[in-house]
Amino acid sequence: MTRLRIALCILAVWAMFTATQQSPAADARSELQARFKERLPELDKLRRAGTIGETWDGWVEKVKADLTEAQQKLVDAENADRRELYRMLAEAEKTTPEVVAQRNAQRNYRNGLKGDWFKMKDGQWRQKEQ
């Protein structure tokens, strides 16, 4: 009876431990999400200012004027994390990173505000009108 209690206690402790642990993939996803979240306010400011825009194939780019060093770093970090996200989701959904990237471009356009800049497939930048 005592052995059974000990076994049950060990099982309960193990269950609690495993329940609080995340898989490495989930960890990587959470860290990635946290980085996107952290950059969002600054990127949104640059979007509203027309400094950066979204491309048809899922990346963020400068629109006209050159970026400052800090802004360029921010854009590079965003695109590097997007690359990782597109790869991760493509692997999970058995598709290509390019497909995920283009779906994200569509999502960004839908969620974009009036006046935000979008680079079309022909290479032209256009402002969202409504």
Add this chain to the structure above:
Amino acid sequence: MDNHSSHASGLLKLGAAAVLTLGVGSCRSQHDVNVNVAPIFMTLDVNIRVDRQLDEFFAFENQYRQTQSAPPAGGGDVQVQ
């Protein structure tokens, strides 16, 4: 004379039958239409699943933007083609 006439008439009938047979045979047409539907559904399915994943992952964007004053402008899909 009659024999000759009936022979010609027989040949005529035979010829007409041959023309009719060939005519009907040549009018027969076959249309093979291969419609491959499965990949279209598969593509849609992948797009829907990817969209769902992206919406889930970037849910924090909506929460953040709701705290800002301006609402999204809306609008349809961007024309990428």
